[in-house]
């Protein structure tokens with residue numbers, strides 16, 4: 001059963017349609033959840049699958065894909081763009097990270113299940129119906145409502161030297177200020193792992209966050225995306241697109257999370273991108289109700305670069321205030337591939 005409606009993937013020009021998800025609740029029984037899809041096809045060539053809104057409260061990437069769709073003439077293309085700017089539509093509509101229909105986190109749901117809930121159906125449709133057509137994939141994320149990230153490409157290490165070189169070329173074309181590398185198969189249920197399993201080169205981004213739209217990060221990402229598509233031969237080189245600036249490679253560390261020692265109000269002292277040394281004072285936590293208690297200092301447990309800062313400032317036990325990353329000595333070889 002196909003979930004893709006209103007689109008013939010082999011037809012030329014601009015088409016819009018939807019992936020139809022089914023859900024039997026008070027609102028959706030007998031109807032569908034129509035996840036919007038656009039396909040732009042030009043002369044024969046490679047296919048890029050471009051998605052945003054995997055998490056509904058991450059906005060920069062959604063804006064970037066709306067811009068690309070509306071500013072691209074299919075006649076310019078040598079190849080095809082398959083674009084889903086509001087991938088987890090129920091989450092996008094709810095301005096939420098996960099789907100309000102089934103609580104599903106799409107980026108933990110791959111390869112999905114065709115007879116599962118709407119989030120599993122969506123992952124399954126992507127893997128079965130769209131990923132097999134793709135030569136490259138980009139999934140544009142941001143920090144969302146609960147964090148600010150360094151503006152970065154986010155890429156899974158490995159799975160082998162050749163696949164890593166393909167990801168590295170995409171990363172360098174994208175040219176964001178930072179590139180965060182995580183270990184191969186970092187999240188087994190992620191789209192990145194699904195793309196690795198399918199043998200399709202994929203990178204993601206983290207474009208800021210805070211549930212906002214940062215204009216500078218949107219601009220950087222549009223230029224980067226146009227360079228990636230030009231590098232793949234899909235878009236012609238554009239004289240208005242600046243060359244890719246160099247990126248700083250960092251590894252997100254498995255032991256890099258800094259958890260709050262108490263509940264209270266988080267006063268960040270270390271800033272995004274700051275280099276911290278083990279023992280540095282990086283935050284204070286102020287007890288909200290107990291005014292006779294002193295504030296609790298938070299010290300860096302290791303040396304690193306501040307890659308993620310939590311928001312909002314009210315924190316509870318188990319919340320990560322920061323994630324620290326390490327400079328990557330050599331981006332040429334996968335360290336764990």
Ligand SMILES: [Zn+2]
Nearest residue numbers: 055058141142
């Ligand atoms: Zn995300």
